[in-house]
Amino acid sequence: xxxxxxxxxxxxxxxxxxxxxxxxxxxxxxxxxxxxxxxxxxxxxxxxxxxxxxxxxxxxxxxxxxxxxxxxxxxxxxxxxxxxxxxxxxxxxxxxxxxxxxxxxxxxxxxxxxxxxxxxxxxxxxxxxxxxxxxxxxxxxxxxxxxxxxxxxxxxxxxxxxxxxxxxxxxxxxxxxxxxxxxxxxxxxxxxxxxxxxxxxxxxxxxxxxxxxxxxxxxxxxxxxxxxxxxxxxxxxxxxxxxxxxxxxxxxxxxxxxxxxxxxxxxxxxxxxxxxxxxxxxxxxxxxxxxxxxxxxxxxxxxxxxxxxxxxxxxxxxxxxxxxxxxxxxxxxxxxxxxxxxxxxxxxxxxxxxxxxxxxxxxxxxxxxxxxxxxxxxxxxxxxxxxxxxxxxxxxxxxxxx
Amino acid sequence: xxxxxxxxxxxxxxxxxxxxxxxxxxxxxxxxxxxxxxxxxxxxxxxxxxxxxxxxxxxxxxxxxxxxxxxxxxxxxxxxxxxxxxxxxxxxxxxxxxxxxxxxxxxxxxxxxxxxxxxxxxxxxxxxxxxxxxxxxxxxxxxxxxxxxxxxxxxxxxxxxxxxxxxxxxxxxxxxxxxxxxxxxxxxxxxxxxxxxxxxxxxxxxxxxxxxxxxxxxxxxxxxxxxxxxxxxxxxxxxxxxxxxxxxxxxxxxxxxxxxxxxxxxxxxxxxxxxxxxxxxxxxxxxxxxxxxxxxxxxxxxxxx
Numbered sequence: 118x119x120x121x122x123x124x125x126x127x128x129x130x131x132x133x134x135x136x137x138x139x140x141x142x143x144x145x146x147x148x149x150x151x152x153x154x155x156x157x158x159x160x161x162x163x164x165x166x167x168x169x170x171x172x173x174x175x176x177x178x179x180x181x182x183x184x185x186x187x188x189x190x191x192x193x194x195x196x197x198x199x200x201x202x203x204x205x206x207x208x209x210x211x212x213x214x215x216x217x218x219x220x221x222x223x224x225x226x227x228x229x230x231x232x233x234x235x236x237x238x239x240x241x242x243x244x245x246x247x248x249x250x251x252x253x254x255x256x257x258x259x260x261x262x263x264x265x266x267x268x269x270x271x272x273x274x275x276x277x278x279x280x281x282x283x284x285x286x287x288x289x290x291x292x293x294x295x296x297x298x299x300x301x302x303x304x305x306x307x308x309x310x311x312x313x314x315x316x317x318x319x320x321x322x323x324x325x326x327x328x329x330x331x332x333x334x335x336x337x338x339x340x341x342x343x344x345x346x347x348x349x350x351x352x353x354x355x356x357x358x359x360x361x362x363x364x365x366x367x368x369x370x371x372x373x374x375x376x377x378x379x380x381x382x383x384x385x386x387x388x389x390x391x392x393x394x395x396x397x398x399x400x401x402x403x404x405x406x407x408x409x410x411x412x413x414x415x416x417x418x419x420x421x422x423x424x425x426x427x428x429x430x431x432x433x434x435x436x437x438x439x440x441x442x443x444x445x446x447x448x449x450x451x452x453x454x455x456x457x458x459x460x461x462x463x464x465x466x467x468x469x470x471x472x473x474x475x476x477x478x479x480x481x482x483x484x485x486x487x488x489x490x491x492x493x494x495x496x497x498x499x500x501x502x503x504x505x506x507x508x509x510x511x512x513x514x515x516x517x518x519x
Numbered sequence: 520x521x522x523x524x525x526x527x528x529x530x531x532x533x534x535x536x537x538x539x540x541x542x543x544x545x546x547x548x549x550x551x552x553x554x555x556x557x558x559x560x561x562x563x564x565x566x567x568x569x570x571x572x573x574x575x576x577x578x579x580x581x582x583x584x585x586x587x588x589x590x591x592x593x594x595x596x597x598x599x600x601x602x603x604x605x606x607x608x609x610x611x612x613x614x615x616x617x618x619x620x621x622x623x624x625x626x627x628x629x630x631x632x633x634x635x636x637x638x639x640x641x642x643x644x645x646x647x648x649x650x651x652x653x654x655x656x657x658x659x660x661x662x663x664x665x666x667x668x669x670x671x672x673x674x675x676x677x678x679x680x681x682x683x684x685x686x687x688x689x690x691x692x693x694x695x696x697x698x699x700x701x702x703x704x705x706x707x708x709x710x711x712x713x714x715x716x717x718x719x720x721x722x723x724x725x726x727x728x729x730x731x732x733x734x735x736x737x738x739x740x741x742x743x744x745x746x747x748x749x750x751x752x753x754x755x756x757x758x759x760x761x762x763x764x765x766x767x768x769x770x771x772x773x774x775x776x777x778x779x780x781x782x783x784x785x786x787x788x789x790x791x792x793x794x795x796x797x798x799x800x801x802x803x804x805x806x807x808x809x810x811x812x813x814x815x816x817x818x819x820x821x822x823x824x
Contacts (some may be wrong), residue, residue, distance in 0.1 A: 263599060511676065512610060
């Protein structure tokens with residue numbers, strides 16, 4: 118693993134610009150491929166040298182606003198007048214019978230728990246953990262912010278992310294990845310795992326898009342994401358993923374898109390100070406002022422900070438702590454209020470690769486994922502990190518050591 | 520009838536003492552399409568709200584979520600309520616309102632005896648769920664002190680209500696510009712106990728503020744608990760301009776704005792759903808925690824300020 122390189126990069130970064138860690142993206146040798154990050158849920162390829170680079174002010178296009186021409190067309194244009202009510206009811210029944218009631222009875226308010234896939238035949242055997250294995254991540258929805266306290270009485274905020282109806286859709290082995298995606302993924306030894314969240318009505322989608330879900334036997338999903346995994350961490354299509362895939366106290370990477378602020382001026386977008394409200398200032402209270410110098414290169418340079426669209430960017434948060442897990446509703450409590458996006462927006466979460474994350478023994482994490490139906494003891498409803506106060510405990514009292 | 524009074528009136532936490540006149544008639548809100556038990560009932564259901572759960576929204580206001588739709592999520596609200604009940608099983612949080620006098624004991628690492636007690640009048644209550652905050656004010660050594668406490672902070676060892684009463688206003692921030700006598704309460708104040716059947720008294724006191732300058736333009740706020748001295752402060756032309764400004768800004772028409780009221784409150788059906796979920800546990804907690812307190816005595820007459 119290039120953990121030592123990461124460590125040195127992180128130290129460099131932290132010395133200079135620790136505050137900007139949230140704005141950084143891990144940009145490897147494929148920095149020239151601007152759309153790479155926005156497409157991939159988690160680009161965990163650390164083939165060469167790794168640098169933490171600010172993408173603000175650079176010309177890398179990070180806001181993807183159109184679908185790729187290689188993707189199959191997703192939505193089907195429905196004309197409800199084509200069908201009579203009876204025919205529509207019949208179609209609904211067919212769908213219901215094909216996939217089963219559990220798929221459509223899942224609701225976040227109930228438990229968010231996925232059901233177990235009907236695929237009985239074992240296609241992929243479960244692998245064993247080795248050092249430097251990479252396991253899959255999950256897709257979750259940010260549901261809000263909640264304060265927690267530690268046992269010393271210090272308050273912190275936590276962001277709640279609910280892992281809703283996740284199923285593994287496909288596994289693509291490394292050879293096929295190399296053949297199809299070529300120079301994009303420099304690491305030759307990782308495969309691609311496609312995961313989907315939140316089952317929906319198949320009548321909304323085109324036939325070719327539905328083919329993606331044939332292998333796993335689950336209905337089409339609202340949200341899909343890719344995770345690069347080592348071959349020993351591959352999962353059977355249709356395997357459900359739960360919040361207990363992670364462990365309390367673990368560090369994770371959170372990848373999602375930020376709140377869309379729309380077209381914003383230079384003060385909000387870049388943090389410019391503006392100009393005084395009075396004292397003779399003419400029509401320039403929130404403007405940017407000077408845009409450059411003169412001389413040989415007398416022009417506005419590319420990447421100059423100007424007003425424009427702010428937000429709705431893909432960003433990655435590294436090294437976030439999970440301090441609590443609720444297994445009944447499949448909710449992860451991530452320390453801090455930094456998880457990007459509005460309440461209800463999707464994020465993908467996977468294990469952190471930072472060197473400080475290696476304080477937790479990776480071999481203790483459920484590999485390749487957690488199978489709750491196989492656990493011998495009943496799973497507790499809540500898991501708390503060691504120093505976190507559980508509200509069921511008595512009030513915090515400090516002992517007089519005299 | 521046909522008024523969803525439970526949803527519209529008393530938008531402030533003080534309840535009926537701050538009664539607004541926006542008692543408009545609202546139909547069953549047509550965009551409320553979730554499956555609830557009560558979706559078909561109209562008039563009988565309104566009386567059920569008023570009988571069973573009407574007082575809950577005053578006694579346990581933090582159980583109602585923030586009405587802002589952007590931040591609402593049912594799963595998170597459920598989890599918050601579970602946490603709140605767990606915390607309440609370890610700490611008896613009494614019923615109190617803005618204007619009540621409370622005594623709060625905290626665990627403090629740096630204090631002698633490792634505990635810290637503060638007594639003060641509650642000047643405001645903010646926040647929902649676990650982020651609910653109340654602020655206590657008192658005058659200590661001639662200095663006004665306000666402390667904001669998280670209601671569900673685990674270092675709080677005890678909250679007791681020394682005098683339970685309401686005031687005419689939603690918050691008492693104007694006490695900062697009032698003479699010290701209105702904010703001074705002795706730290707060794709004896710709790711005034713009252714019998715359960717007596718409704719919470721409303722203190723109709725009208726505070727006389729100090730001469731200006733003030734920390735805020737209190738004469739522009741519609742404060743009922745402050746002695747009206749706007750004639751002494753504003754010129755007649757200022758008064759006329761202020762009346763026009765109030766109308767233009769919508770202060771006068773706010774009481775007729777039903778959509779504003781709807782957006783800033785939780786609908787009655789949802790309130791009932793929420794309190795239905797928690798009322799049994801709250802009742803059990805009330806019974807078990809109050810057993811530990813001493814017996815009630817009669818209400819003693821106290822010297823007024």
